[in-house]
Amino acid sequence: MTPQAIREKIRANEWVKPTSGLAPGYIQANLAVLPKDLAFEFLLFCQRNPKPCPIIDVTMPGSGVPALSAPDAELRTDIPKYRVYRNGVFTEEITDVSALWDDSMVGFLIGCSFTFEEALLKNGIQIRHMEEGRNVPMYKTNIPTVKAGRFEGPTVVSMRPMTEKEAIRAVQVTSRFPSVHGAPIHIGNPAAIGIEDIHSPDFGDSVTIKDGEIPVFWACGVTPQAVAMHMKPEIMITHAPGHMFVTDLKNEQFSIL
Amino acid sequence: MTPQAIREKIRANEWVKPTSGLAPGYIQANLAVLPKDLAFEFLLFCQRNPKPCPIIDVTMPGSGVPALSAPDAELRTDIPKYRVYRNGVFTEEITDVSALWDDSMVGFLIGCSFTFEEALLKNGIQIRHMEEGRNVPMYKTNIPTVKAGRFEGPTVVSMRPMTEKEAIRAVQVTSRFPSVHGAPIHIGNPAAIGIEDIHSPDFGDSVTIKDGEIPVFWACGVTPQAVAMHMKPEIMITHAPGHMFVTDLKNEQFSIL
Numbered sequence: 001m002t003p004q005a006i007r008e009k010i011r012a013n014e015w016v017k018p019t020s021g022l023a024p025g026y027i028q029a030n031l032a033v034l035p036k037d038l039a040f041e042f043l044l045f046c047q048r049n050p051k052p053c054p055i056i057d058v059t060m061p062g063s064g065v066p067a068l069s070a071p072d073a074e075l076r077t078d079i080p081k082y083r084v085y086r087n088g089v090f091t092e093e094i095t096d097v098s099a100l101w102d103d104s105m106v107g108f109l110i111g112c113s114f115t116f117e118e119a120l121l122k123n124g125i126q127i128r129h130m131e132e133g134r135n136v137p138m139y140k141t142n143i144p145t146v147k148a149g150r151f152e153g154p155t156v157v158s159m160r161p162m163t164e165k166e167a168i169r170a171v172q173v174t175s176r177f178p179s180v181h182g183a184p185i186h187i188g189n190p191a192a193i194g195i196e197d198i199h200s201p202d203f204g205d206s207v208t209i210k211d212g213e214i215p216v217f218w219a220c221g222v223t224p225q226a227v228a229m230h231m232k233p234e235i236m237i238t239h240a241p242g243h244m245f246v247t248d249l250k251n252e253q254f255s256i257l
Numbered sequence: 258m259t260p261q262a263i264r265e266k267i268r269a270n271e272w273v274k275p276t277s278g279l280a281p282g283y284i285q286a287n288l289a290v291l292p293k294d295l296a297f298e299f300l301l302f303c304q305r306n307p308k309p310c311p312i313i314d315v316t317m318p319g320s321g322v323p324a325l326s327a328p329d330a331e332l333r334t335d336i337p338k339y340r341v342y343r344n345g346v347f348t349e350e351i352t353d354v355s356a357l358w359d360d361s362m363v364g365f366l367i368g369c370s371f372t373f374e375e376a377l378l379k380n381g382i383q384i385r386h387m388e389e390g391r392n393v394p395m396y397k398t399n400i401p402t403v404k405a406g407r408f409e410g411p412t413v414v415s416m417r418p419m420t421e422k423e424a425i426r427a428v429q430v431t432s433r434f435p436s437v438h439g440a441p442i443h444i445g446n447p448a449a450i451g452i453e454d455i456h457s458p459d460f461g462d463s464v465t466i467k468d469g470e471i472p473v474f475w476a477c478g479v480t481p482q483a484v485a486m487h488m489k490p491e492i493m494i495t496h497a498p499g500h501m502f503v504t505d506l507k508n509e510q511f512s513i514l
Contacts, residue, residue, distance in 0.1 A: 040297035044315055047304060048325065058301055060406060068305060068403060146325060149317060178435055178513050256435050257514070 003070065003246045007078040010246075013095055016080045018242035020114065025251055027069070027180070028244035029056045029109035030221040031079060032228060033097070033237035036061040039106040041149035042228065046108070048146040052155050052223035054111035054179045056247065062103035069247040075107045081240035088232030097237050105237075110221050111180035112244055113158055115251045119173050125166045128207045135242070136160070137201035138220050142194025143185065145227060153227040156202070157185065157193070157217040161209040167216050174218070176255045186217040193217065203241075260327065260503045264335040267503075270352055273337045275499035281375065282508055284326070284437070285501040286313045286366035287478040288336060289485060290354070290494035293318040296363040298406035299485065303365070305403040309412050309480035311368035311436045313504065319360035326504040332364045338497035345489030354494050362494075367478050368437035369501055370415055372508045376430050382423045385464045392499070393417070394458035395477050399451025400442065402484060410484040413459070414442065414450070414474040418466040424473050431475070433512045443474040450474065460498075 001009075003023045009015040019028055034042055039061065046053035057069040064076040076098040084092045084100065101107075113136065117127050129136045136158045143155040162170060167187055175183040190198045198215055199206045203222060209215060225238050239245065258266075260280045266272040276285055291299055296318065303310035314326040321333040333355040341349045341357065358364075370393065374384050386393045393415045400412040419427060424444055432440040447455045455472055456463045460479060466472060482495050496502065 036297075040293075040300060043297060043300050043304065047300065047312055047315065055304055058304065175514055182513070256439070257432055 003248050004072065006246050007070070007073050010080050011074070011077045016095060019080065019244045019246055020242060023246050024118065027056060027247045027249040027251055027254065028112055028114045029069070029247055030112050030225070031075065031082075031237070031239040031245055032108045032110060032225055033101065033105050034108070034228060034233055035104045035235065036106050037104070038150075038233055041151055042108065042224070045145070045148035045151035045227065046110070046224060048148050049223070050178070051182055051185060051219035052145065052221065054181060056109040056111050056249070058109070059107040061106050064101055064107060066107065066109055066245075066247070069109060069249050075245065076101045079239050079245050080243040083238050083240050085229055085236045085238070087234060088229050093240055100235065100237060109245060109247070110224055112221050113181060113218060114244070115180040115254060116174045116177050116218070118251055119177065120170060123169055123173050125162055125170055128161050129205065132207055134205035134207055136204050137207055138203035138222055139195045140202045145223065150231045151227050153230045155185070156220045156223040156226055158204075158220040159198070159201070159215045159217050161207065161213040161215050163213055167214060170216055176257050178256060179254050181218050181221070184216050185219050188214050190215060260505050261329065263503050264327070264330050267337050268331070268334045273352055276337065276501045276503055277371065277499060280503050284313060284504045284506040284508055284511065285369055285371045286326070286504055287369050287482070288332065288339075288494070288496040288502055289365045289367060289482055290358065290362050291365070291485060291490055292492065293361045293363050295407075295490055298408055299365065299481070302402070302405035302408035302484065303367070303481060305405050306480070307435070308439055308442060309402065309476035309478065311438060312365065313368050313506070314366040316364040318363050321358055321364060323364065323366055323504070326366060326506050332502065333358045336496050336500055336502050338500040340495050340497050342486055342493045342495070344491060345486050350497055357492065357494060366502060366504070367481055369478050370438060370475060371501070372437040372511060373431045373434050373475070375508055376434065377427060380426055380430050382419055382427055385418050386462065389464055391462035391464055393461050394464055395460035395479055396452045397459045402480065407488045408484050410487045412442070413477045413480040413483055415461070415477040416455070416458070416472045416474050418464065418470040418472050420470055424471060427473055433514050435513060436511050438475050438478070441473050442476050445471050447472060
């Protein structure tokens, strides 16, 4: 199925499931929707923190159309499931946010790890959480993001265990994709970045780390959502975990080498 | 001299000259200052057009401090010469813009070609306009930028002639610096990107193209200034050509590989 066909099914509520594995080769994105009086600061926050917050597209205030990444799409309806947060508190999970997306709302699409995971797989590096049928483990770290106005907080990372040899190749492969998280931000000792127990992730599931493997950490697209929620905006809309927006852009368009 | 020492001399009006060649190895940047009601759209324009508009730093509204790139600097005074444009018309050239930079102003520092020129030189690729003691030739093209709100217009490119063999190496070398213009956007035939006469640049000076050389074109940091001026903001401040802001950031920090 093409991204367009997938979005049509989603819009018609015929696909209300995670989007992992849909439209291989195409960029999928995280969503964060904020009122326009926060838009400059949030965009600046993302610009200052490109590894956790790689911007794929931004709508004009009041518009739900991601003009650069899927010009015939509508962000108000084309994501399988949304979450609504009011004053930083999760209040509801819905499949259409048209009623909430008024003239003041700006939608931010932020790159997700699906892109570089596909590149790792193509290079023969297995992804443990996929093998084990779990969500990727994610951790709050002691690595601060760069503050922008009211937006600040720690970097959230995702972790994939692999051999040291694979870790070197993983650095090379993911460096090619600076606009979808890029190279890892840490390799090895979890304590060095403030992770006390690698088997107790803050989000997602724990995965097996085999003998001879080291944990490899990438900046995670959950960071901007966590940071935005931390400052408790009156309203904020996000995708539900795993229920991403499928764009018309190909992963390879985002490789620089 | 360190970047800090250079900025002190500039602040004291002891250096009112172009900054080319100062503080080798450190990032120098173009300046664009706009009122805050245009800041979101302009930042979005830059985000949508990272090759011509690579953002190095953005001040918070009303502040002249580039907190990420030179936290002890002051953009109101630390550039040798500024230009002021009112309603899109150039009105004055001054050495201090403190009186104009009120609470509503936002300063944008945008990457400049000095960074990748240094990388080219280190790779044995001579820069013709340096050899000939001229300004780099720049051209308006028929390559549209991606519109963001009120900001739109053609991409401006800079041109450096070299052999075809050098052009291949230049693609590799400059691809390492995606956040300071990155790889060329065109190689060869000028007419293909709307340049009628390669010897009549729109900005800067004409340079010699020798037999066996081809023109290689990079997106140019003049683009965002040209685009901003085109929509005639009530006030806009820029650096004077060649009179750049010297940051504390090293060129190599901006290389991804």
